[in-house]
Amino acid sequence: KNEVEQSPQNLTAxxxxxxxxxxxYSVGISALHWLQQHPGGGIVSLFMLSSGKKKHGxxxxxxxxxxxxxxxxxxxxHPRDSAVYICAxxxxxxxxxxxxxxxGTKLTVNP
Amino acid sequence: ExxxxxxxxxxxxxxxxxxxxxxxxQSGHNTVSWYQQALGQGPQFIFQYYRExxxxxxxxxxxxxxxxxxNYSSELNVNALELDDSALxxxxxxxxxxxxxxxxxxxxxxxxxxxxx
Numbered sequence: 001k002n003e004v005e006q007s008p009q010n011l012t013a014x015x016x017x018x019x020x021x022x023x024x025y026s027v028g029i030s031a032l033h034w035l036q037q038h039p040g041g042g043i044v045s046l047f048m049l050s051s052g053k054k055k056h057g058x059x060x061x062x063x064x065x066x067x068x069x070x071x072x073x074x075x076x077x078h079p080r081d082s083a084v085y086i087c088a089x090x091x092x093x094x095x096x097x098x099x100x101x102x103x104g105t106k107l108t109v110n111p
Numbered sequence: 112e113x114x115x116x117x118x119x120x121x122x123x124x125x126x127x128x129x130x131x132x133x134x135x136x137q138s139g140h141n142t143v144s145w146y147q148q149a150l151g152q153g154p155q156f157i158f159q160y161y162r163e164x165x166x167x168x169x170x171x172x173x174x175x176x177x178x179x180x181x182n183y184s185s186e187l188n189v190n191a192l193e194l195d196d197s198a199l200x201x202x203x204x205x206x207x208x209x210x211x212x213x214x215x216x217x218x219x220x221x222x223x224x225x226x227x228x
Binding site: 004030031033035041042043044045048086088090097098099100101102103104 | 144146148152153154155156159166167169199201203212214215216217218219221222224
């Protein structure tokens, strides 16, 4: 069974701070996803990665396959970054794809 | 290019009733996944449809069923509703070529919030 653990559960930061959210998983995966969910429910896919590092604007995602660990970094954080950030992993079993989600990290960025 | 849409946005049902939720996938996508998100929890994978066939299922009972149509839109049906079925139901579409092991990022719809009384 693949477990996805995120830390921290809650994070409060001041505007401009560098933020790191961590994700660990327990079995081999085909890809790892970082998602952003705002109050009201809408989910936006930020990154899908299977190795290395990806960058989009102020967001950076890294993954270490050997250590089964990924991090999401936000540089120069802003109050509009306040949201729940969810890590999810996808893996295939018997040709079928399954996704397992972490419980999310609630980020609050204060002005 | 239109995004992923879901209908209805909100729904109230009573225990024992049946419900159908709908999802229109983004143009060019052939895969739809459904998720249930209870309040304060991360989403749970219900199932995925690829080119009209179920391609993977999470730990949900058979009263959760689905369909994918030739235009790749999809329905989620839940029979014999229970109070614990109250949740946000999310669908996500993507493009995949399973034979080659190729999958692209999933794009999520806004969700349907279901309340079972």
